[in-house]
Amino acid sequence: MPKNVNLYPKKYCIILSADKYIVGLTGGIGSGKTTVAKIFETYNIPVFYADDAAKYLMSKNDDLIKKIKKLFGNDAYSGKHLNRKHIAAQVFENKDKLMQLNALVHPAVGKYFAEWTAKQESNLVIKEAAILIESGSYKDCNEVVVVTAPEQLRIKRLLKRDVSSEQEIKNRMQHQLTDNERLKYAHHHIKNDEKHSLLLQCDNLVKNWCTQSLLIC
Secondary structure (H helix, E strand, O other), rough: OOHHHOOOOOOEEEEOOOOOEEEEEOOOOOOOOOHHHHHOOOOOEEEEHHHHHHHHHHHOOOHHHHHHHHOOHHHEOOEEEHHHHHHHHHHHHHHHHHHHHHHEEEEEEHHHHHHHOOOOOOOOEEEOOOOOOOHHHHHHOOOOEEEEOHHHHHHHHHHHHOOOHHHHHHHHHHOOOOOOOOHHHOEEEEEOOOOOOHHHHHHHHHHHHHHHOOOOO
């Protein structure tokens, strides 16, 4: 995250209490969508991290654990810990298995999100999700924000962050939507290309929400 991300005070925005207005935030791996989400949090906007929620539920939700074991076998878990390598090896070569896994996980995440949203005082909440479009959950959002970055920059970031090889990263990218495909669903486009100011783009978007009276800034 940029060092100057906390330029904006935590209480920069006053949140209105009303019906929930859901903003979906997505982007490919290495695009920086989580960094963007963290910037929005400095405006006192609640952010739900769908990928983190999925990991939590796959390790804590007994009903979901049973269903995953039925789909992938008992080797899917080591005790209560998800065996990610075992599952990844199966879904990488079998798209049907991936679709079946998503069909188990996404309804559980959707329920968890609804419960989380109901507890928020804010009427505007952000849902950060890697596969917001693919899962169909973008349909439940009032707006969609797509974060993009050049492929080589994304690879560079991921090589610093992960232990994956460049080829493994490219393989993962091939299993995701392209930026152009995501942008078809976007109401807003944030460019995280190290040429455009990320903070300024986020600030302009928050001001736009203020203009719509979704926030008071």
